Each structure stands twice: as structure tokens, then as C-alpha cells.
Amino acid sequence: MNDQLIRSAGNAIARFTRGNGRVAIVNYHRVLAAPSPFLASEPDIDTFTWQMELLARCFNVLSLRDALAAIESGRVPPRAVCITFDDGYRSVHELALPVLRRLKLPATVFVSSGYVNGHTMWNDRIVEAVETLPAEELDLAEFGLGVYSLRSMPERAATLGKLTEASKYLPPQERSRLVGRLETLVGESAVEGLMLTPEMMINLDRHGIEIGAHTVTHPILTSLDDASAMQEIAGSKRDLEAIIGKPVPLFAYPNGKVGKDYDARHVAMVREAGFQAAFTTAVGSITRHHDRFQLPRSRPWDDTPLRFGLRLLQWLARG
Known part of the structure; x- marks a missing residue:
């Protein structure tokens, strides 16, 4: 019907x-x-x-x-x-x-x-960091992006949306530096090959x-x-x-x-x-x-x- x-x-x-x-x-x-x-x-x-x-x-x-x-x-x-x-x-x-x-x-x-x-897109580095970091917050104040909560699954999901949208509009060099920072925090990446x-x-x-x-x-x-x-x-x-x-x-x-x-x-x-x-x-x-x-x-x-x-x-x- x-x-x-x-x-x-x-x-x-x-x-x-x-x-x-x-x-x-x-x-x-x-x-x-x-x-x-x-x-x-x-x-x-x-x-x-x-x-x-x-x-x-x-x-x-x-x-x-x-x-x-x-x-x-x-x-x-x-x-x-x-x-x-x-x-x-x-x-x-x-x-x-x-x-x-x-x-x-x-x-x-x-x-x-x-x-x-x-190679891995920058947004997937953010997804991995928000999904896997054991900390209760993600401090990206040095990039002008503030501090984001990782205390619960809903807060992590909300953080991902906000952080991804904000990161889109960083100057390319700053965004590359952000990705490098996240790679340091996450350590060995599990998102290769996407x-x-x-x-x-x-x-x-x-x-x-x-x-x-x-x-x-x-x-x-x-x-x-x-x-x-x-x-x-x-x-x-x-x-x-x-x-x-x-x-x-x-x-x-x-x-x-x-x-x-x-x-x-x-x-x-x-x-x-x-x-x-x-x-x-x-x-x-x-x-x-x-x-x-x-x-x-x-x-x-x-x-x-x-x-x-x-x-x-x-x-x-x-x-």
C-alpha cells in the first residue's frame, strides 16, 4: 500500500x-x-x-x-x-x-x-578519541575548542557532534595539529584502513x-x-x-x-x-x-x- x-x-x-x-x-x-x-x-x-x-x-x-x-x-x-x-x-x-x-x-x-x-580522515581521529579515551573530559583549549565531557555515552556522542562541527572550520594547519594531538592521546590507532x-x-x-x-x-x-x-x-x-x-x-x-x-x-x-x-x-x-x-x-x-x-x-x- x-x-x-x-x-x-x-x-x-x-x-x-x-x-x-x-x-x-x-x-x-x-x-x-x-x-x-x-x-x-x-x-x-x-x-x-x-x-x-x-x-x-x-x-x-x-x-x-x-x-x-x-x-x-x-x-x-x-x-x-x-x-x-x-x-x-x-x-x-x-x-x-x-x-x-x-x-x-x-x-x-x-x-x-x-x-x-x-590514510585516515581527520574526523575519524576525532571519533576514535571520543569513543575510546578513558578520561572524563577532553581538553582542547589550546586549539580554542574548549573542554568536552566524556563522562557518559550520551555526553560522548554530544561531544563528538560539537567537536566535529567546530573542527571543520579550523585553519588547515591548526586542524592538522589537532589530529596530531589526538593521535598522541589515543596512541596506536585502531581506525586505519577505513x-x-x-x-x-x-x-x-x-x-x-x-x-x-x-x-x-x-x-x-x-x-x-x-x-x-x-x-x-x-x-x-x-x-x-x-x-x-x-x-x-x-x-x-x-x-x-x-x-x-x-x-x-x-x-x-x-x-x-x-x-x-x-x-x-x-x-x-x-x-x-x-x-x-x-x-x-x-x-x-x-x-x-x-x-x-x-x-x-x-x-x-x-x-
Whole structure:
């Protein structure tokens, strides 16, 4: 019954917006083997599986390449959706790929090239510190970040959210120093190997999962000087093309909030670097009226199939 409701509502939205086809893009980072209180916004494999099954039953799932071509030609099918992942976690290969292959669903992975093959992203160092440190508090006053409570599991989870958000906007050198401090506190790391290897990227590409660029080290672009920002943007394209042996035409802005995380300078840099389209984290669906280098996509938060489906319909109706 819910599937019929979702399909019928999606068809009605398509009829109402005839001549202005719309595509909703869902965005993930990683898929978890089991739920984690420290990564509550990330789906575990069971949640991801029912989400993908709902997309396969109720929506027309397109690759980003096909979606952009359909918008250009004015031939977007009703209930059109794309699937994307950011950063380049190996769980996309290990956990998501088998589900996507079984359901014959295309997707795109936007990879931060500097973390490929064994390196660890800065945010995962923070997760490890908050999750494992035995102390009752984490003192990061020297970085201007204050003191955070680790006294209970809920307080640790709240600390992780606050600290991750604050750390995003540190100058790159300060953030590197913070990561070094956390590594000292944690000691031998248990989070190595979270990211894709070159071999995994090649295998994803061979199975129809497109590789896109997401800068080299995932900085907030507005925190960089122009030369450094251009190196991050163009360098990621160059690195990834060398790995998979084919053009990488799509880019996603780290964090993706216009005016806060990137601005008009970086849109121009993405064009200059030779990308064909770029994606933000704005809510809504893409249409032919959007700037090709500032296309919206959002993370699905809902925890039941009906709410998940209705959320996508809301994006399609919103345009």
C-alpha cells in the first residue's frame, strides 16, 4: 500500500511539473556493519538495504551522468533519484556494493584522493578519541575548542557532534595539529584502513559505480587561499584519473554549504579544472534551471520506509 502511495504521488508530481523534470539526489558517507551511537546519522547495513530496496521498487534510479543528460534533453522519468556517497569509505565497496549490484542500482562515490589506500580522515581521529579515551573530559583549549565531557555515552556522542562541527572550520594547519594531538592521546590507532584502496576504486568503476572528486584532503575551501583551493580541486581530479584510467567529470564541494564552505571563486575553479558538474548539500531536487556547478543533494534522515519515500517526494516537489 505504501509503495503504491509513493509511486502515485511521484507520478502526480511529475505531471504537475511537466516540462521541468526533477531529480532528487540522496547522499551518504559510509554504511555501518552495525549501529553506532557515535555515527547515528550513518545507516547500518540493514537500514541501507531497505532504503535501497524502496528506491528500486518505487523510484527510477539513474546514474548522475544519465540524470544530467535526461535533464538536458527534457526526458526525465517520473520519480527520478540518484545515489551518492562522499569521502571514499571502503564500506561503500564492502557493504554497499553488494546491495547495489543485487538491485542493479547505479551510484557515484565522491573521493577525497589524499586519503586513498590506508590514510585516515581527520574526523575519524576525532571519533576514535571520543569513543575510546578513558578520561572524563577532553581538553582542547589550546586549539580554542574548549573542554568536552566524556563522562557518559550520551555526553560522548554530544561531544563528538560539537567537536566535529567546530573542527571543520579550523585553519588547515591548526586542524592538522589537532589530529596530531589526538593521535598522541589515543596512541596506536585502531581506525586505519577505513578508506577505499585504488583496487577497490577500480572495482567500483567496473561495476558501474562512478568515481567523482571531493578535493584532496577535504578542507573547507573558504578556509584556504586561492592557490591552495585550486590545488585541492584540480589535484583530486588528476589523482583519481590516474587511478581509474578515465576522466573524472563530477565534483562535490566538501561540506557543501554555499557562502560558508565554498563561494563563487570555487565554482569558477571547478569549471576551470575541467569538471562538467558539481554538487552541494542544499535541500531539493535538480532541474534544468539550476547552475550546473551548484546542484543540490541531501542526506536521508528518516527511519521508516514511508517517511523515507515521502521525504524524497518532498524534494521532488520542492525543486
